[in-house]
Amino acid sequence: MTKADIVEDIALKTGLTKKEVGETVDLFLDKVGDLLVQGKHLEIRGFGTFKVKERKARMARNPRTGDAVPVPARKVPVFKVSKMLKDRVAEKEKPAPIF
Numbered sequence: 001m002t003k004a005d006i007v008e009d010i011a012l013k014t015g016l017t018k019k020e021v022g023e024t025v026d027l028f029l030d031k032v033g034d035l036l037v038q039g040k041h042l043e044i045r046g047f048g049t050f051k052v053k054e055r056k057a058r059m060a061r062n063p064r065t066g067d068a069v070p071v072p073a074r075k076v077p078v079f080k081v082s083k084m085l086k087d088r089v090a091e092k093e094k095p096a097p098i099f
Contacts, residue, residue, distance in 0.1 A: 036077045048081045 003025060011021045032050055035042050041051035057073040 039075075044082075046082055046084045048079055048085060050077065050079050052076070053078050 007018055007022045007025055010016070010025075011018045014021070032042055036050060036052050039052050041049055043049045052075050055074050055076055058071050060069050060071050061067070062069050
């Protein structure tokens with residue numbers, strides 16, 4: 001599913017135009033990005049948490065030459081799924097009971 005598919009689905013269900021929904025979705029995604037750039041986190045209860053984690057500097061190996069290569073410390077965005085969403089997904093995966 002793409003962002004356009006989501007916009008179309010929401011527009012059909014709400015009666016809003018695709019343009020209005022698209023602008024709202026874009027504003028939401030921009031806000032999430034802005035918060036992450038500022039180092040803040042966003043918690044959406046029942047869905048998950050967007051946050052930034054600090055990765056430590058480390059030594060890695062070049063797979064072609066085997067030489068040690070330094071990898072600098074960096075910040076990476078992460079998403080942690082809520083328990084409620086994990087449980088919802090797990091329920092979908094369970095096979096139907098056979099009676």
